[in-house]
Amino acid sequence: MAQRVLFYPVGNGDTSQIILENGKRLLFDFRHLSKTESGEGPEINLKKRLLDELKEAGRDYFNVVAFTHGDKDHLENSTEFFELRHAAKYQGGNRIKIDTLWVPAAMILECGTNDNQSSEFVIWRQEARHRLREGKGIRVFSKPEKLKGWLEENGLTLESRKHLITDAGQLVPEYTLAQDGVEFFCHSPFIKHVDEGDDLRNEASLIFNVRFVKGGERYDYLAVGDSTWNVLEDIVATTKFHGNMDRLEWDLFNIPHHCSAYALSDDKGDFETAPKPGVKELLLKGKPGAYIVSSSCPISDTRGGREQSQPPHIQAKKCYQTYLRKVGGAKFLVTMEEPNGFKPEPIEFKIDTYGMTCNVAKASAAAIATAVAAPRAG
Numbered sequence: 106m107a108q109r110v111l112f113y114p115v116g117n118g119d120t121s122q123i124i125l126e127n128g129k130r131l132l133f134d135f136r137h138l139s140k141t142e143s144g145e146g147p148e149i150n151l152k153k154r155l156l157d158e159l160k161e162a163g164r165d166y167f168n169v170v171a172f173t174h175g176d177k178d179h180l181e182n183s184t185e186f187f188e189l190r191h192a193a194k195y196q197g198g199n200r201i202k203i204d205t206l207w208v209p210a211a212m213i214l215e216c217g218t219n220d221n222q223s224s225e226f227v228i229w230r231q232e233a234r235h236r237l238r239e240g241k242g243i244r245v246f247s248k249p250e251k252l253k254g255w256l257e258e259n260g261l262t263l264e265s266r267k268h269l270i271t272d273a274g275q276l277v278p279e280y281t282l283a284q285d286g287v288e289f290f291c292h293s294p295f296i297k298h299v300d301e302g303d304d305l306r307n308e309a310s311l312i313f314n315v316r317f318v319k320g321g322e323r324y325d326y327l328a329v330g331d332s333t334w335n336v337l338e339d340i341v342a343t344t345k346f347h348g349n350m351d352r353l354e355w356d357l358f359n360i361p362h363h364c365s366a367y368a369l370s371d372d373k374g375d376f377e378t379a380p381k382p383g384v385k386e387l388l389l390k391g392k393p394g395a396y397i398v399s400s401s402c403p404i405s406d407t408r409g410g411r412e413q414s415q416p417p418h419i420q421a422k423k424c425y426q427t428y429l430r431k432v433g434g435a436k437f438l439v440t441m442e443e444p445n446g447f448k449p450e451p452i453e454f455k456i457d458t459y460g461m462t463c464n465v466a467k468a469s470a471a472a473i474a475t476a477v478a479a480p481r482a483g
Contacts, residue, residue, distance in 0.1 A: 107457035108286055108317050110326060110357065112398050114440040114449035116148045117363045117416065118178035119400045121328070123315065125285055128162070131169040133328065137182040147447055152186055154451075159201065171207035173330030174310035175215060175226040184228045190242065191235035195228075203242070205279070208233045209294050210247040210270075211309035214255060234259075237266060244277065245270045246311055247294045274347060282318050290314040290352050292340045293332070312340065314352040320458040325392075327355040331362040334370055338383030353390040356461055357454060360425060363401035364417035364439075369424055375411070377423040388425070391432035396454070396463060397425050399439045403446045438465055 109124040118136030125131075132155075141150035159165060170187065172180055188202045189195035213233050215226075236243035238259060245252070248270045253263045263270075271277055277289040293312040310330030317324040329337075344353055366373035369380040380388060391397075401417040404410065410419045417439075426437050441449050443465050453464045 107455040108319065109456070110454040112359070112400060112440050112452045113151055113154065114147070114149050114443075114451065115151055115400070116178075116441060117400075117402050118181065119173070119330075119363075120151060121359065121400070123287070125287060127285060129168040129285065130159075130162070130164075131171065132167045133171045134173055134179040134330075135170070135181070135183040135186065136178050137186065139182060147441065147449055149449070149451070152182075155186075155201070156199070165199075166202035166204060168204045169207055170203045170205075171311060172212060172229060173312075174209060175212050175229065176331060177225070179331070180225050180229060182225075184225050189228070189232045190239075191232050206233060206236055206243045207311070208243070208245060209309050209311050210245050210249055210252045211294065213237060213245065214249075214251050237269065240266060240269065243269055244279075246291055247272060247309070273343070274349070282316070286318060288316050290316065290349075292344070292352070293336060295336075295339060295343070312336075317456045319456050322460070324356045324456050324461050325352075325354045326357040326359070327353075328359050329361040329368075331365075332368060333361075334368055334381050334384050337361075337368065337387055338381055341383040341387050350390075353387055354392060355390060356392050356395050358391065358395065358397045360397055360399055360421075362416055364399040364404060364421045364425075366416070366418040366421040366424075369421055373418055374420045374424075376420060377427065378418070378420040380424060380428075385428070388428035389432060391429065391434050393433035394461075395429070395432060395434040397429055397434065397437045398452060399425075399437070401439055401441060403442050404439055435463075436465070438463075 106126040108126055111122045113120040115136040116138065119134040120136050121133045123131045135151070137151040138148050141148055184195060186201060188200035212230060215230065233243060237245060238261070248263060256263055256266060271291050273291050273293055273295050275291055277291065280287055280289055282288050291313060294309040310332055312330060312332060313328045315326040315328050317326070341353065344350060361368040366378040369378045369384050372379070399417060399422070404417045404419055404422045406419050422437065429437055438452055440452060443449055443452050455462050
């Protein structure tokens with residue numbers, strides 16, 4: 106048996122899943138494009154794929170569904186897929202249940218009109234608030250003063266919901282190396298990113314060191330939401346201060362914001378982004394044989410690709426590739442490019458007694474082998 110991490114090709118959006126040896130499943134973000142239901146692509150039909158996987162596993166639920174933050178590309182069409190507890194109209198049928206919902210505190214606190222928020226974000230905010238009021242089926246990350254105020258406004262106390270809250274620098278209590286072979290160390294959000302920041306999404310998104318142990322060996326997966334370079338620098342500085350530098354190491358790095366240069370620096374650069382010092386330090390924590398995954402559309406090294414304002418940015422890719430070489434890493438992978446850009450398939454990593462392996466690497470090796478000419482007879 107193996108622990109598995111899957112990344113789904115959903116364009117410039119995020120959906121990944123961790124499947125544990127004991128059968129538990131944790132889904133991170135959800136982006137389903139309606140056009141895929143009629144065969145349009147090249148993005149995957151995420152609903153069908155996940156339903157097929159769950160049916161094969163004999164279940165109709167995820168142990169955890171985590172939304173790293175509330176942007177549309179991280180929750181698109183999710184309210185049609187999942188069963189929500191706060192309203193009957195989101196229940197019944199073949200909707201998929203969620204044992205525990207993971208959200209940043211900002212997802213509960215963000216307010217405003219529907220004009221500046223997707224309606225689906227508002228629905229998930231209602232669901233998260235409902236579960237927090239009930240005191241079950243939720244884990245909130247960070248406990249800023251604003252959250253304390255919200256709880257008091259709703260007749261609750263911070264103390265009464267403290268067991269449902271995990272701060273930066275803490276482990277998620279429900280998952281342990283002894284029981285599950287994995288643990289989740291929360292790097293972000295910081296309290297200050299919620300209480301003092303203006304951006305209650307990217308700067309307050311979930312970031313984890315996901316640690317697997319198998320066969321006595323340790324494997325670290327750095328799972329990053331749509332973060333910015335200044336947040337990553339805060340994480341590096343704080344982690345160093347607390348003597349937790351091993352939590353910055355990575356065998357697998359899901360880079361932030363669809364390979365945006367602005368997760369590395371405030372200057373994209375003409376040909377290659379130069380990372381800020383703290384981000385550079387983080388990139389150098391990669392281990393030999395490590396992988397970087399960009400959940401994004403294909404990245405083109407053309408004039409248009411270099412000049413486009415929206416990610417993915419070829420300048421950022423070149424930066425990541427530079428540091429991957431420096432640490433002796435394995436490969437930079439793009440979800441919408443594997444095995445090709447016409448019909449991409451999920452990228453899967455397995456962690457077992459043989460180490461960490463990737464289905465893309467196996468496919469590449471097989472392609473090379475079949476491309477070698479057979480020896481001539483005679």
